[in-house]
Amino acid sequence: xxxxxxxxxxxxxxxxxxxxxxxxxxxxxxxxxxxxxxxxxxxxxxxxxxxxxxxxxxxxxxxxxxxxxxxxxxxxxxxxxxxxxxxxxxxxxxxxxxxxxxxxxxxxxxxx
Amino acid sequence: xxxxxxxxxxxxxxxxxxxxxxxxxxxxxxxxxxxxxxxxxxxxxxxxxxxxxxxxxxxxxxxxxxxxxxxxxxxxxxxxxxxxxxxxxxxxxxxxxxxxxxxxxxxxxxxx
Numbered sequence: 001x002x003x004x005x006x007x008x009x010x011x012x013x014x015x016x017x018x019x020x021x022x023x024x025x026x027x028x029x030x031x032x033x034x035x036x037x038x039x040x041x042x043x044x045x046x047x048x049x050x051x052x053x054x055x056x057x058x059x060x061x062x063x064x065x066x067x068x069x070x071x072x073x074x075x076x077x078x079x080x081x082x083x084x085x086x087x088x089x090x091x092x093x094x095x096x097x098x099x100x101x102x103x104x105x106x107x108x109x110x111x112x
Numbered sequence: 113x114x115x116x117x118x119x120x121x122x123x124x125x126x127x128x129x130x131x132x133x134x135x136x137x138x139x140x141x142x143x144x145x146x147x148x149x150x151x152x153x154x155x156x157x158x159x160x161x162x163x164x165x166x167x168x169x170x171x172x173x174x175x176x177x178x179x180x181x182x183x184x185x186x187x188x189x190x191x192x193x194x195x196x197x198x199x200x201x202x203x204x205x206x207x208x209x210x211x212x213x214x215x216x217x218x219x220x221x222x223x224x
Contacts, residue, residue, distance in 0.1 A: 001171070006154075009152060032209065032210040034212055034213075036212075041217075041218070041220075042217055042218070043116075043202055043204075043215030043216050043217050043218055044155075044202070044204075044213070044215045045215075046212040046213075049210075049212055051210045052210075090154060090155065092213075094209055094210065095209060096209045097209065098143050098160070098162050098206070098208070098209040099157060099160055099168070099170065100145070100157070100204075100206070100213055101157060101171075102147070102154045102155040102156075103154050104152060104153055104154035105152075105154045
C-alpha cells in the first residue's frame, strides 16, 4: 500500500519566519496528495490537495505545497508564520483504491 | 449543514466489554473510513467502505468490526480482542479517491 513519511515530529519557528514541513510519499501508482491540519481534540481540516494538475498547489491560510515527482516529495510551506498556525499537520496519500493513508504528523510551534 | 457526526465525544468502558462507536454523515458520500490516532503515530486506517454493504480491512483491523448497512452510517465496534483499545477514533467520509476526506470531531475511548 502507499505510504507517507513526515520528517520531523516537531518543528518550532518564530512568528514571521518561514514554515517548512516535509513530506515524502511512496506509491506504485499515481498518487493524490493532501495536507491536513488538526487542532486539539478535533478532526482534521483540509489545507490543500494535489490531484495531478499544477505541481504548485495553493491552499488556505497562505499555505502552499509543491509536488516533486523526482524527489517523491510534497513539502508544505508558508512564507510567514502566525501564532494561529500552531497545530498538528498531516500529509496524506490516496490512490484509485480509495484508501487514504496518513503520515505520523508534525507538530508546529510558533514562538512570539 | 452537511457534516459528519461522531458520538459520543468521550466513552469509558471496562476491559473485556465490546463497545460501538457511532458515525453518521449527511454529505451523500459513498466512501467512509475509520482511523485510530495515537500520539506520535498519526492516523492509522482501521476499516474503510467504498459502498453500502461492502468494506475492506485497513492496516490495523484486528480486534475491530464494522458494518455498512446504510450509506449514511458506518459504526465501528471495538471488541474485547483489541489488545490496546484506548485511543482517539476518527471517522471520515469522501466522495472519490482524489477527493479530500471530511472528518468528524472524534471519539476518545478509554478502557480500564
